[in-house]
Amino acid sequence: MENVWTITYWEIALRLFAAGFLGGLIGWEREKDNHPAGFRTHILVSLGSALIMLISIYGFSDFVNEKNVRMDPARIAAQVVSGIGFLGAGTILRHGVSVKGLTTAASLWVVAGIGLAAGAGFMFAAVLATIFVLVSLELLNRLENILIKKRHVHVLYMILSDEPGKLGELTLLIEKMGGSIRRVNFEESESDSNQVALTFHIRLTEKTSIAELCEEISKIQGIKSVRTE
Incomplete structure (x- = not known):
């Protein structure tokens, strides 16, 4: 029976690459419009989230068969969800009576989720979420400009x-x-x-x-x- 708590080096590389690539796509959309967090930031957030998920699932596989040991793959990864809030808050800037950076903060939060999904091997969800994010950031923004072109x-x-x-x-x-x-x-x-x-x-x-x-x-x-x- 295959051990679900093991993973090959190639699979690790694939998941990290997928996380970095998908995060980079969203980061590029932010970068070209000169938003606070851009290409490199989104790649790092997505890569870091994927790495934490990989560690959470496979990093302690040597202890699975130990007595009284229970594996919880979500325990470490769950900290990403709350921890990303600190980074997102740094992108929110107040200018007089207005606030900027909320969309970028939200994109960082979503990218963290995409990284976690890629790290867990949930590639379909990671790719689909990336597509939805790009549609909402890019295409819907263009649609808004068309609707309010006057x-x-x-x-x-x-x-x-x-x-x-x-x-x-x-x-x-x-x-x-x-x-x-x-x-x-x-x-x-x-x-x-x-x-x-x-x-x-x-x-x-x-x-x-x-x-x-x-x-x-x-x-x-x-x-x-x-x-x-």
Whole structure:
């Protein structure tokens, strides 16, 4: 009877290669869009998860026949699920009132699962999960851009007086003109400590031009300058 607790070197190599390759596919999608965790990070997470799963299943095979020894292949591997959260948290960045990196953190979590599946020899699930992840990251992203093609993202740079309520006033004006704020960055002005530099990433409909928006913003008291890319 074949011992289920043993594995050949070729099988180990195949599973590690599959884990690295599948993780790399997802990492490449993140890398080309300059996300916090890219190609190498996803490969390492997937490889590490596969290795931990291999150790969990086969690393203690010499002790299987020992008295009072019970094998639990999921015991060590289970720590990957909770441990990957620390790495994922490092990819989540807060920019003003918006948060970036949640999708990359989720992709790292999924890649860890793919690595565990590859390490356990569950190749069909690992490959299928990779396909689903790539579809949701790449194809659905393109579909979203097609569905909202009438809305264009613009970047506004402005210098304004450091006064309470200015951000709220700007937000109300942008929303009133049909804009949707995607991200806001704050910086202190290098030339004047009483001024701040704001960068708005705004999605506008075709009904409103960026020139009209800039003109209305410039009318707000305390706005020193406003320009766009």
